[in-house]
Amino acid sequence: MVNVGIIGAGRIGRVHVESICTQVGNAKVKTLADPFMSEDTAVWAKEMGVENTTKDYKDILNDPQIDAVLICSSTDTHSPISVEAIEAGKHVFCEKPIDHDVQKIQEVVDALKKSDVKYQVGFNRRFDHNFEAIRDAVAAGKIGETQIIKVTSRDPEPPSADYVKVSGGMFLDMTIHDFDMVRFLAGCDAEEVYVEAAVLVDPAIGEAGDVDTAVITLKMKNGSIAVIDNSRKAVYGYDQRAEVFGSKGMVVTANDSASSAVISNADGVTGEKPLYFFLERYMAAYAKEIKCFIDAIEKNTDTPLGVMDGLEPVLMGLAAKKSLEEHRPVKISEITV
Amino acid sequence: MVNVGIIGAGRIGRVHVESICTQVGNAKVKTLADPFMSEDTAVWAKEMGVENTTKDYKDILNDPQIDAVLICSSTDTHSPISVEAIEAGKHVFCEKPIDHDVQKIQEVVDALKKSDVKYQVGFNRRFDHNFEAIRDAVAAGKIGETQIIKVTSRDPEPPSADYVKVSGGMFLDMTIHDFDMVRFLAGCDAEEVYVEAAVLVDPAIGEAGDVDTAVITLKMKNGSIAVIDNSRKAVYGYDQRAEVFGSKGMVVTANDSASSAVISNADGVTGEKPLYFFLERYMAAYAKEIKCFIDAIEKNTDTPLGVMDGLEPVLMGLAAKKSLEEHRPVKISEITV
Amino acid sequence: MVNVGIIGAGRIGRVHVESICTQVGNAKVKTLADPFMSEDTAVWAKEMGVENTTKDYKDILNDPQIDAVLICSSTDTHSPISVEAIEAGKHVFCEKPIDHDVQKIQEVVDALKKSDVKYQVGFNRRFDHNFEAIRDAVAAGKIGETQIIKVTSRDPEPPSADYVKVSGGMFLDMTIHDFDMVRFLAGCDAEEVYVEAAVLVDPAIGEAGDVDTAVITLKMKNGSIAVIDNSRKAVYGYDQRAEVFGSKGMVVTANDSASSAVISNADGVTGEKPLYFFLERYMAAYAKEIKCFIDAIEKNTDTPLGVMDGLEPVLMGLAAKKSLEEHRPVKISEITV
């Protein structure tokens, strides 16, 4: 039984509390910490089976009975708390991104070099049943040599302009998941990025200095070509698909919907929309990623996504930003610490 | 918080233990009873959060702290334990079928008349997301007046001849779920049944006095016509589909599969098989039916499926047996207590 | 080059003129006959490349240069003209049904015994790409031993009550195609029929003495069970599907639509309706059946559908009528000439 402390009781922190309490048999949440811990949240946590709640995350780092921490606090705290937790000898699961600043991620890398704790980054989509199936097909050689990878990723609603301003920009906030997906499906890193992007959804996003629509082409190290298309607003819901094409065939995934019911009437043949957003689509994936993290601790194996898997998508995102600014293809190697 | 006792620690009893312990926030399993309770099962139950285990189900009926019982023991005990539990003032969730003998079900009906406990029968498929969606579409008037109902229900593997002998026959063992589905989709009872059946899967089933393949036509009280097709063995897995056709359109559901991944290669375009069997397909439905039962207790409302919903499919199954024996359409009203 | 005479310039006669003139390279239409031949039709026929038009079909039977006739006149004339044409030494393609009266079909059978001309009945659906594919899969053993056959056949619009009165009833007018399809898919004849039917679409059809909705169960000679569901009105268009289930798997066909375009929006994910009716759905099948008839003449092989293939579905239709009237399963062998 792995004792876990969770830092951050926001939306994603609560998702992990729920997953561990109901679906991860070999872990328990000993402490949930949040500087703004409310009475309601504390009551809810107790009912879920969390032993303690606190406003100070250091209570977790100082608790010798706690084996592992989940860092679900605000993005700017991910890397410093990672370092602190590593130094306190805790295994760390850190929500994405580790940081927008490569230097800060490097500090986590350095801390890990001096330690033997486990570290996992929260790219939950790798644990989705559809993306796992597509990756498994590729890994099993069912499509031969990978030649073209296509990832579609569109949100149902754009964020507010206020959020956009502090988000690090679409590439580091939203596309970062797709950069990880491309690496996952290709089984290798990217070499070069080219961005074509625009503000087509909401002018306020443009005024906040960001884009909301993009097609991003990537040259991968294994010679294949990847392309991501993003939109901040798909009226039909969260659109999360991928296609991998190779020398022996193609594998494609569709979106999930609430049911398979299809109505035929005088207007056409109509099925359900995709599940609305990430909480609906990826709930099982969130539970599975934590299960894998806990299992890696119990069995003393590698986590499925290490710190370098946290670093690469940030490099890709920074290269994408540079490509947009300089209107040219940018090599990942141009992004230096 | 509703305190629950579960009678029977077989496959389905354990499914309910797990559902309640992990997904039903307003209930807890106080006691699990099974005459053959093993050490392993007792340990597993404790780990899941069950307070006590026992070999004597009367420990549950006699426990004043227990509000509700789930009867998951062998079929022949469903009706007598139902009566006992009702008389002990416990709310009852009873696995299907209540009994194969209409007189025995009548005893449960009589017991309920003298009591005000809740009673729910375990027709789990009504809680499946696909069947709920099709029923919702019908109830919302999206297909107009219902005219034709089609239910396909095929198992991936036939039962052993030994099981067949004590099963009550395919109509009471397997088709009973489909009889319930037809009532659920039609929103009314059946009037008459006609069976065309054969032994095409396994001669041993025929030797045991049963059939393994059937097409069953039903005249419904609302004037619509329903048809069920059954097979004890579909090599591609558990096949559970329905179609409702009416004056304004049609609604259809497909099977669920493990992922939406589709591979195109030189052999064709191939997706995944349906989920293997009922535990895979209906896990979420099992949890939902128990959640509804507990909610009905907490809110003091009717359960979604009362004792009459347990009786009608048995009448339909007995009429189907008679139709097969006498090779003619049989009215439900011919089946008397 | 096979010289063809076409008797009847109604809808289906014109379909065959067009097919032969544009898609059947080894035949030409020498004469088109119709007692009500209009000026417009004659002009149209000339433009299509038909050599002569006439009001008297005997001009065709008496023309020594004509090798084959297509009988597309009203149903009551099918059998007498068949006999006349056979006696005149012409190969005959006859639209379905040959007759509603078994005795009249027997006269055609008898005439054929004394002749060596080719005879083909117009069950066009066997030549549809989807039904051919499903039959090919069955014939190739891909689903093993056939166990359950399901045919859905629904028209987009009901006929007028006036038409219904002279149609011979739904089973001989509409279901007859499905009876043929069941024989085609099963690869054998039916043994027994049971009908559950109702008037749910239009009371005028009931007043005309017919039904408009039916589920028909058939016991096939190879032991499999078939079920047909019919409606005279599907608001979403012509619904023509089949499913064959067997010991090694299942093969299913869907409807055709005008395009594969699917729109996802705030209301759902919507594709096109099925093609409207038989002219839209089966145009290529009509051409193919005539091509096969002409090829059988040229190569002196059997036609794909002989006179017995015209007789059996009529027997099935008469048995279905009797089943409805007497409310019991009826053996095909009960229907005598």
Place this chain on the structure above:
Amino acid sequence: MVNVGIIGAGRIGRVHVESICTQVGNAKVKTLADPFMSEDTAVWAKEMGVENTTKDYKDILNDPQIDAVLICSSTDTHSPISVEAIEAGKHVFCEKPIDHDVQKIQEVVDALKKSDVKYQVGFNRRFDHNFEAIRDAVAAGKIGETQIIKVTSRDPEPPSADYVKVSGGMFLDMTIHDFDMVRFLAGCDAEEVYVEAAVLVDPAIGEAGDVDTAVITLKMKNGSIAVIDNSRKAVYGYDQRAEVFGSKGMVVTANDSASSAVISNADGVTGEKPLYFFLERYMAAYAKEIKCFIDAIEKNTDTPLGVMDGLEPVLMGLAAKKSLEEHRPVKISEITV
């Protein structure tokens, strides 16, 4: 009735002969010309209903009874024969591309300025039922403002290296159809092109100086972003799909296959591959484009695709070549005559 002369009796010339002779009621092929006209082809043409065959295409240009010519000869002759035919007062349908050299296309543009004949370019895919449906949905405003356009275009087999050497390169030979499709779907021209390409299918194509795999991003004049992915070899057949995403939704098309039959067995759920190649997929589209050309002549309206629709995709192809060579985004305006 429009009299047509067809120049070139190769594969595509013969397709047009067949279309006109069987499906275009208001045109007839008076003469088919080919410098290598064989006896077999001449016989075939006569049987199809072609009046004359000749080795000299000038027989067509000099025939005062011929209204229109179809130029189906080798690519290098398209522009000079176009000019000759225009000057001879013939309406011209010219296979794509008009030329690889913009200057040569300009000569056709100039010739047309001095004439009032109709001119149509052979981008057949615009007449495909699926692409028409997607364009119709966009034009009807069903997806709102267009934001992202995706075109997938993969051939089943790569061309020989010999062909590649004279083909003008993949962008002018294969992608040119996709450039046209992007313009068709966007309803506007492209502004800028960026190419990421590789040799992943056949090294001989690389040795011939070309690429066989590409992802091409385009900035469109209406602000939307388009992306084309190409491969010279998809083992599952001809892959021709498109997706248009906008402010109100998305419209997508799938490939066509020979039938809708789907087999479920122990290996999965398998449907048919896409139709093999362009002759299978686009036969109806070829007939429709010619029908539209003939109708434009008869009704004296604009052809659906004028000479500028022939020029723009060549500019896009040349910009793509430049982008590949210079590894940067290239504006269409950089390509000058």
